[in-house]
Amino acid sequence: MAATRSAFAAPLSSPTSSLRRPPHALRLITIFPSARAPNLRASSPDSFHVFSRFIGPRASYASVDTGNGSSVSIDEEFDFDLITIGAGSGGVRASRFAANLGAKVGVIELPFSTISSDQTGGLGGTCVIRGCVPKKLLVYGSKFTHDFEESRGFGWSFESEPKHDWATLIAQKNAELRRLLGVYKNILTNAGVTIIEGRGKVVDKHTVEVNGKKYTAKHILVAVGGRAVVPDIPGRELAITSDEALDLPSQPEKIAIVGAGYIALEFAGIFNGLGSEVHVFVRGNKILRGYDEEIRDFLADQMTLRGINFHFEESPLSIEKSSDGHLSLKTNKGTLHGFSHVMFGTGRKPNTKNLGLEEAGVALDEIGAIVVDDYSKTNVDSIWAVGDVTNRVNLTPVALMEGGSFAKTVFGGQDTKPDHVNVATAIFSQPPVGSVGLTEDEAIDEYGDVDVYTTNFRPMKATLSGLPDRTFMKIVVDVKTDKVIGVHLCGDDSPEITQGLSIAVNAGVTKSQFDSTVGIHPTAAEELVTMRTPTRKIRKKDTKVPEAVVGS
Amino acid sequence: MARKMLVDGGDGMEVEFDYDLFTIGAGSGGVRASRMSAGHGAKVAICELPFHPISSEKLGGCGGTCVIRGCVPKKILVYGSSFHGEFEDSKNFGWDMPGEITFDWKRLIENKTKEITRLNGVYKRILANAGVTLFEGAGKIIDPHTVEVHLTTGEIKRFTTKHILIATGSSAVLLDIPGFDDEMRGVVAKNLEGRGVNLHPSTNIIKIEKIEGGLKVYSDRGEEIETDVVLMAVGRKPNTTGLNLNAVGVELHKDGAIKVDEYSQTNIPSIWAVGDVTNRINLTPVALMEGTCLAKTLFGGEKIKPDYENVPCAVFSIPPLSVVGLSEQEAVSQTENDILVFTSSFTPMKNTISGRQEKTVMKLIVDAKTDKVLGAAMCGPDAPEIMQGIAVALKCNATKAQLDSTVGIHPSAAEEFVTMRTATRRVTPDGQVIKV
Numbered sequence: 008m009a010a011t012r013s014a015f016a017a018p019l020s021s022p023t024s025s026l027r028r029p030p031h032a033l034r035l036i037t038i039f040p041s042a043r044a045p046n047l048r049a050s051s052p053d054s055f056h057v058f059s060r061f062i063g064p065r066a067s068y069a070s071v072d073t074g075n076g077s078s079v080s081i082d083e084e085f086d087f088d089l090i091t092i093g094a095g096s097g098g099v100r101a102s103r104f105a106a107n108l109g110a111k112v113g114v115i116e117l118p119f120s121t122i123s124s125d126q127t128g129g130l131g132g133t134c135v136i137r138g139c140v141p142k143k144l145l146v147y148g149s150k151f152t153h154d155f156e157e158s159r160g161f162g163w164s165f166e167s168e169p170k171h172d173w174a175t176l177i178a179q180k181n182a183e184l185r186r187l188l189g190v191y192k193n194i195l196t197n198a199g200v201t202i203i204e205g206r207g208k209v210v211d212k213h214t215v216e217v218n219g220k221k222y223t224a225k226h227i228l229v230a231v232g233g234r235a236v237v238p239d240i241p242g243r244e245l246a247i248t249s250d251e252a253l254d255l256p257s258q259p260e261k262i263a264i265v266g267a268g269y270i271a272l273e274f275a276g277i278f279n280g281l282g283s284e285v286h287v288f289v290r291g292n293k294i295l296r297g298y299d300e301e302i303r304d305f306l307a308d309q310m311t312l313r314g315i316n317f318h319f320e321e322s323p324l325s326i327e328k329s330s331d332g333h334l335s336l337k338t339n340k341g342t343l344h345g346f347s348h349v350m351f352g353t354g355r356k357p358n359t360k361n362l363g364l365e366e367a368g369v370a371l372d373e374i375g376a377i378v379v380d381d382y383s384k385t386n387v388d389s390i391w392a393v394g395d396v397t398n399r400v401n402l403t404p405v406a407l408m409e410g411g412s413f414a415k416t417v418f419g420g421q422d423t424k425p426d427h428v429n430v431a432t433a434i435f436s437q438p439p440v441g442s443v444g445l446t447e448d449e450a451i452d453e454y455g456d457v458d459v460y461t462t463n464f465r466p467m468k469a470t471l472s473g474l475p476d477r478t479f480m481k482i483v484v485d486v487k488t489d490k491v492i493g494v495h496l497c498g499d500d501s502p503e504i505t506q507g508l509s510i511a512v513n514a515g516v517t518k519s520q521f522d523s524t525v526g527i528h529p530t531a532a533e534e535l536v537t538m539r540t541p542t543r544k545i546r547k548k549d550t551k552v553p554e555a556v557v558g559s
Numbered sequence: 560m561a562r563k564m565l566v567d568g569g570d571g572m573e574v575e576f577d578y579d580l581f582t583i584g585a586g587s588g589g590v591r592a593s594r595m596s597a598g599h600g601a602k603v604a605i606c607e608l609p610f611h612p613i614s615s616e617k618l619g620g621c622g623g624t625c626v627i628r629g630c631v632p633k634k635i636l637v638y639g640s641s642f643h644g645e646f647e648d649s650k651n652f653g654w655d656m657p658g659e660i661t662f663d664w665k666r667l668i669e670n671k672t673k674e675i676t677r678l679n680g681v682y683k684r685i686l687a688n689a690g691v692t693l694f695e696g697a698g699k700i701i702d703p704h705t706v707e708v709h710l711t712t713g714e715i716k717r718f719t720t721k722h723i724l725i726a727t728g729s730s731a732v733l734l735d736i737p738g739f740d741d742e743m744r745g746v747v748a749k750n751l752e753g754r755g756v757n758l759h760p761s762t763n764i765i766k767i768e769k770i771e772g773g774l775k776v777y778s779d780r781g782e783e784i785e786t787d788v789v790l791m792a793v794g795r796k797p798n799t800t801g802l803n804l805n806a807v808g809v810e811l812h813k814d815g816a817i818k819v820d821e822y823s824q825t826n827i828p829s830i831w832a833v834g835d836v837t838n839r840i841n842l843t844p845v846a847l848m849e850g851t852c853l854a855k856t857l858f859g860g861e862k863i864k865p866d867y868e869n870v871p872c873a874v875f876s877i878p879p880l881s882v883v884g885l886s887e888q889e890a891v892s893q894t895e896n897d898i899l900v901f902t903s904s905f906t907p908m909k910n911t912i913s914g915r916q917e918k919t920v921m922k923l924i925v926d927a928k929t930d931k932v933l934g935a936a937m938c939g940p941d942a943p944e945i946m947q948g949i950a951v952a953l954k955c956n957a958t959k960a961q962l963d964s965t966v967g968i969h970p971s972a973a974e975e976f977v978t979m980r981t982a983t984r985r986v987t988p989d990g991q992v993i994k995v
Binding site: 144163165167176179500 | 642873
């Protein structure tokens with residue numbers, strides 16, 4: 008039986024003749040202040056609304072004399088105002104915001120495991136359990152190697168080389184995950200949200216089933232996220248994804264990482280930092296499709312300098328296990344042997360299989376993502392979706408935004424569209440990338456006349472460490488308005504630096520405003536406010552053929 | 560070769576000067592003003608004392624305080640010393656350092672000196688490439704259009720010039736220093752103690768004595784501490800002695816700083832001053848700004864004033880502090896509306912594993928009526944790098960709503976700045992705190 012706020016149970020008879028009420032059904036009357044009660048019709052504007060619920064099949068409209076003189080009409084009777092399937096970033100945000108706005112919310116989540124599957128997940132979702140958080144911790148853990156190397160130029164020396172214990176790192180990481188899980192549980196309980204552990208499935212537009220029990224809800228929010236995909240090649244069962252990579256029993260000696268996006272690159276950095284031999288297999292001729300061209304080149308160079316082996320235009324065809332237990336990876340260019348692990352970071356897919364969505368009439372796209380409108384509503388009026396399952400911008404802060412906007416729209420009486428424009432992104436490769444706005448090529452396509460400012464410098468630390476680290480920065484400016492429409496960084500602290508710049512870009516900052524900002528010295532970030540001369544000026548003539556004019 | 564220049568005052572007489580601009584001091588402000596003026600077509604000369612890490616009336620060096628004994632070497636030493644904390648943090652991430660870890664101070668200082676020497680050479684090349692003539696020696700003003708240089712070769716030379724720029728910077732002495740946001744000062748102090756620094760607040764040193772093996776320090780609280788080194792860091796004073804300013808009639812403030820107007824002009828029309836010697840905001844980027852504006856004003860055909868609003872700055876303590884805009888106290892006293900103070904104090908992700916008991920503190924000051932962000936502050940790892948972008952946002956008059964509508968970068972510390980939803984307190988212009 009779902010918990011309610013300020014509820015008292017009273018067996019009451021009610022004139023609900025049209026619906027058969029099961030004998031075990033109990034009618035609960037919940038009374039609470041009207042200010043936050045959403046989507047209820049009250050016949051008199053007094054200070055209370057009455058909720059009436061059945062734990063069981065939905066009851067129809069009923070009018071009840073509350074006995075205090077007011078007569079309140081009860082809307083369709085649901086167990087919950089909102090049931091959320093999936094307690095990850097988007098689901099938790101939406102649920103607790105909705106609850107804070109007065110809704111009765113239930114959230115369904117699979118039992119915890121570091122590895123996700125049809126039967127396992129956990130409060131906090133991908134971000135907390137097998138995404139943002141653990142990966143960042145592993146990046147921290149693996150970065151120390153670079154720190155040790157750098158320290159020599161600053162006077163430090165080690166009698167013997169620092170040694171790393173993988174098990175300690177993973178144990179610490181898992182302890183932190185569990186702590187965060189507890190935090191998420193508290194967040195939800197404190198907001199008055201009911202947590203139901205199990206696999207939720209949509210039965211119809213107002214009904215969800217979990218653990219054999221059915222619950223009704225005015226609204227259903229699907230926030231089940233996504234999962235890593237392994238291509239269907241022979242030997243795929245020998246491969247791991249990021250899930251397993253974050254929880255391996257031992258550190259890979261030699262790992263093949265297939266992929267060219269942020270996941271592949273972040274793990275390449277992690278394992279390389281810890282001393283593994285890393286080989287990255289990229290289908291195309293460059294890493295990081297979709298990012299600014301110069302960033303793509305620069306990062307690959309820097310990662311190569313740190314010891315990572317890139318194999319471009321090389322795709323895996325099959326994986327085989329040899330007699331000595333190592334893995335061989337056959338590609339279109341040949342076969343490489345001796346890998347302790349083969350990891351795929353080639354993409355993630357929405358978790359929409361077997362959720363009852365198709366049966367409920369919810370439209371999915373060709374990769375299985377739930378199709379939603381600007382308000383995160385599906386084609387079924389009472390079913391909504393936020394986060395990775397909608398495959399819009401698959402980032403935790405975006406899922407938070409989508410979840411918050413959904414709650415505001417549905418329960419806060421304020422139609423709010425999440426804004427997906429100029430969302431800053433970061434890649435925690437080593438060195439990391441920070442980016443907001445348009446790439447140079449996108450800017451040229453959209454704006455035509457564009458000034459591009461770039462700088463490629465040796466950060467101060469490297470002047471003493473002697474390491475070949477460099478930092479690259481680019482500002483893209485729309486000439487007509489002088490607005491800064493893109494900023495791209497690769498080098499130490501890039502993600503941290505980018506956040507403030509993202510505020511400015513979203514506020515419509517101009518290059519002049521950038522230039523009139525005094526620098527903070529000595530930092531890397533100050534370079535961004537001191538770039539005076541365009542590296543190149545792109546001018547689109549009437550013929551619509553862009554001409555690069557080298558800046559003075 | 561001398562160029563024909565018109566004399567200011569317009570009596571119609573043409574007088575030939577050796578230079579359009581003669582700069583005394585090749586630090587941040589002096590070099591910037593000189594090379595940019597040359598870029599605008601001016602004939603420029605600059606004089607600077609011979610290079611040495613320790614400054615004096617006879618020693619300095621191209622690059623000035625910033626490059627030789629300020630920003631650059633201090634950051635290098637901060638990097639060097641930060642490694643110790645990194646090694647500690649690494650343990651809980653699974654790192655074990657068997658055997659001894661040693662730190663060789665001499666090597667750090669050697670490598671630091673190598674770098675500042677390299678940069679000193681770079682600055683010389685910057686000047687040469689810009690066509691600025693560099694004289695090594697001490698400069699002195701003879702009259703509003705004449706500079707005398709005591710060259711290190713022993714010669715004494717005089718040069719006439721249309722304009723004189725004084726950019727001699729400052730030196731360390733005993734002075735009062737202003738404070739930062741009170742709340743943030745407390746955070747920095749707490750962090751210092753957390754890292755092992757012993758703070759003795761409200762205490763003055765009354766005596767220093769040489770003893771066997773080092774020094775002994777006596778405080779006005781009766782403490783006696785034996786130590787190797789006593790470092791005085793209580794302020795810096797403008798370098799105006801030896802310039803002969805009195806004789807020429809250049810006015811100074813009480814503290815010895817050269818008095819200038821908004822365009823960096825002294826009371827003598829042909830004499831200007833930028834940088835620490837004017838004691839406005841003593842930061843390299845501000846000196847650069849002052850130098851750039853001056854070059855434009857004098858030779859770029861555009862009279863332009865440096866803008867001192869919302870100048871960000873950083874203190875490279877470990878962890879560092881960085882601020883931009885108004886502190887809470889300043890906001891309360893300067894704003895006519897109520898202000899909203901947003902604070903966030905959290906354990907940075909790295910510390911959840913390392914076990915370091917250190918919190919990052921972030922603060923936003925917002926005008927309650929206009930929603931304009933008046934100030935931001937942060938004490939924690941990477942604060943200076945993070946604050947630069949926040950400073951740009953303040954430059955375009957960002958509102959709290961704009962910060963809040965910016966999607967965070969996750970996981971980062973910086974994203975806290977765009978997720979502070981609830982004000983910690985509301986303060987009225989007369990200092991009354993209203994709990995929100």
